[in-house]
Amino acid sequence: MFIATLLTDPSNPALDRATVESVRNAWGGGDARWLNPGIAAEFPLEDKPENLWEVWEGLQALGVDLAVLPEANRRKKLLLADMDSTMIQQECIDELAAEAGVGEYVAAITARAMNGELDFDAALRERVGLLKDLPESVIGKVLDSRITFMPGGATLIATMKANGARAALVSGGFTAFTARVAEALGFDENRANVLHAADGKLLGTVAEPILGREAKVTALEEITAAMGWAEADAIAVGDGANDLGMLWRAGMGVALHAKPAVAAQCDLRINHGDLTALLYLQGYSLGEFVSSR
Numbered sequence: 001m002f003i004a005t006l007l008t009d010p011s012n013p014a015l016d017r018a019t020v021e022s023v024r025n026a027w028g029g030g031d032a033r034w035l036n037p038g039i040a041a042e043f044p045l046e047d048k049p050e051n052l053w054e055v056w057e058g059l060q061a062l063g064v065d066l067a068v069l070p071e072a073n074r075r076k077k078l079l080l081a082d083m084d085s086t087m088i089q090q091e092c093i094d095e096l097a098a099e100a101g102v103g104e105y106v107a108a109i110t111a112r113a114m115n116g117e118l119d120f121d122a123a124l125r126e127r128v129g130l131l132k133d134l135p136e137s138v139i140g141k142v143l144d145s146r147i148t149f150m151p152g153g154a155t156l157i158a159t160m161k162a163n164g165a166r167a168a169l170v171s172g173g174f175t176a177f178t179a180r181v182a183e184a185l186g187f188d189e190n191r192a193n194v195l196h197a198a199d200g201k202l203l204g205t206v207a208e209p210i211l212g213r214e215a216k217v218t219a220l221e222e223i224t225a226a227m228g229w230a231e232a233d234a235i236a237v238g239d240g241a242n243d244l245g246m247l248w249r250a251g252m253g254v255a256l257h258a259k260p261a262v263a264a265q266c267d268l269r270i271n272h273g274d275l276t277a278l279l280y281l282q283g284y285s286l287g288e289f290v291s292s293r
Helices: 017-027 052-060 092-100 103-114 120-129 138-145 153-162 175-185 213-227 241-249 277-281
Strands: 002-008 033-036 040-045 064-070 078-081 166-174 189-193 195-198 201-206 234-238 252-256 268-270
Touching (some): 017 040, 017 052, 052 064, 064 268, 064 277, 078 153, 092 120, 092 166, 103 241, 153 166, 153 175, 166 175, 166 213, 175 189, 189 213, 213 241, 234 241, 252 277, 268 277
Parallel strands (some): 078 234, 234 252
Antiparallel strands (some): 195 201
């Protein structure tokens, strides 16, 4: 059995009963269940529809996301999340670069790297090099004035943890940011790259080896093994090419507001919903959401 889930942006509800019933009837699905009126609904299916992506494309024009998943093992025990443009709404290195006066140049490199057009490690070294001599105190300034959380993230983590799950933040960014973001959102652990600094200034280098695509897969392997869980028990979320490894390996891999080349390689694509979409995909209803701490 499968479950079809339709959802939309909670800040701009665009899902109506007619849309849900139209898809359900076309696919011969079972009774629809509203997970959150106007925002998310689901219904069971015996088989995965052959015209899934055709229907998906039509719903995108309405501001509605669609996913079809196996009914079994929907609720996951591990959340593995990217940070930049996933748990937060910015790219930290771009914000640091803006403080260094090279924001537009670095942002262009970041966009290409996240779309898989550049080698991640080489692109990171180049961008970090441009931060040389930037006061280390700028990190705190950026965190306080430029960084905002992606809507729904704290609720996602609090709800999963209340149901026995573990949450890990795994970023190609920097520990100076992940430590603060992880603490604020309730992650159990965080992994990222280390920026080198001395005498109050950034040195323009990063510790090796760089935490990139393979390191995110390693995190999935290590955490599930340590907890005695299967990789199928994990849900991973990210937006960039360096997230693809963990998105492919996890039981659920969700491309959230992802770069086009990344989304095209993932079966679960959330373009309109926020991070609570990951709860709806697991079958949680609004009444089961847990408020963040």
